[in-house]
Amino acid sequence: MSDTNESGAAIGIRRAAEMAALFMIGDGLLGITQPERHVGLWRSEVKAVDALVKPFGGRPGRRRAYGLVQLGAGLLLASRLRR
Template structure:
């Protein structure tokens, strides 16, 4: 039985999986930013396809990056905790 493509995400696990992947990225990036703020910012401050603007407020401010890292970790954990598996329906 073919599934109606207009209903592809209805009951699909993919939105929750995508949110879970975003949460994992947020937690991981936050942990690296917390442990090694200067090295992490230095990696992204030049020739980084647009990321330079995002990291500019943290250049030379490791404490500011650590505070942001804590917020990233908290937000990532919150996001992950709100994802629930959904049964796949035809």
């Protein structure tokens, strides 16, 4: 249990934010280092899913740039989660 008086709801929100930061950092790193493989993995026959990655298809530089944005945003979010 937490050593602070933080409510269960507040802890849940902080944990969700931490998970979002982890996802952004990891996805960003994969997008930077392996853009074509990463985009290819997420291509889908489900239109809503494919719409998210379609702008990056055949454009590894664009995916790398987006990966840098994700990485920075994830690190910023994580840094704001300190007690």
